[in-house]
Amino acid sequence: MDIQTFSQADILNFEKRFRTQFVNALSGFKSGNLIGTVSLSGVNNLAIFTSVVHIGANPPLMGMISRPNSVPRHTLENIEASRFFTINHIHRSFYAKAHQTSARYSVDEFSAVGLTPDFKDFNAPYVQEANIQIGLEYVQRINIEINNTIMIIGRIVEVHLPNEIIEPDGTLAIEKAGTIAVSGLNTYHTTQKLEQLPYAKP
């Protein structure tokens, strides 16, 4: 392949949308999740995030990066007000609906895009169509001052998932559950398992 080098100055000189696409792809494949919240006045909100990361297993913690004044604003406001949120894996059958939640709706995104809110007995709405649903309690907000992004950390309160994807060692076969991967800003991918490798020893 013909390798090209870009300096920091080259990247800063890119046209804005070109740079956004380019830099967004550099981290590699991303998780694709829908975050479900509800406002204090009872309006449901659903937003796609590709920045959900594992923070720790004990206590079980997950994090995500939010832009302060951008599309996911309602998500952040609702989490801080209601203290609860859900993370729902995007299944290959509804990735286009999930993507559509990134539009700036003034109404409930569930009904706008055609997905179904399902509270079960939790304090925030799950996506009924999702195979893997995680309910979290808000733990901490970390302000990343260098660019005013915000990391939200939540503690897992409950998990709903298909029994068939749980392997004997605790591994979850999320590919078998239909979970998609994302690259860049807006490209969706299915996956094909290569191999599960054992714990590495020298």
Place this chain on the structure above:
Amino acid sequence: MDIQTFSQADILNFEKRFRTQFVNALSGFKSGNLIGTVSLSGVNNLAIFTSVVHIGANPPLMGMISRPNSVPRHTLENIEASRFFTINHIHRSFYAKAHQTSARYSVDEFSAVGLTPDFKDFNAPYVQEANIQIGLEYVQRINIEINNTIMIIGRIVEVHLPNEIIEPDGTLAIEKAGTIAVSGLNTYHTTQKLEQLPYAKP
């Protein structure tokens, strides 16, 4: 599918390794990257991270989560001492070597696993075998106190990648570049593009 529900208490009662596998899979697909660093005494270090995330495009910033007293300790020490590091996408041809960097070596992981350090004109070693190589300068350390993990943020200084994967809008076809996705602790996947969707409007 037969949906099973797990409470927080169920998860805390899992056997430790089972819980680690289970919770690590809940965030969805992850990026798979090798972080290259060098100590002040000149010893190269290479470590696999599945927690690299996009932080921002302008300035171009990337982050990653590090455990303080675990495998990536040398990575963190080297970044704080030398101020530079590289992020290298794991290509499907060397995912097993990349995984092997997670073993606790007392020697240089490049030679231990059979990958080639390549400094070019940078202050940290790239993985020569990687198609997508990013050189970063250390910007900030954020301590996540709830579980003593650490977020490291770097500013992109230079990028090396194949010309053929750059699309007209700035999108990088990382699938075409052979970049893999990871699930859970240790499962590697190739991807198959479904679709790139346009900017969503209501």
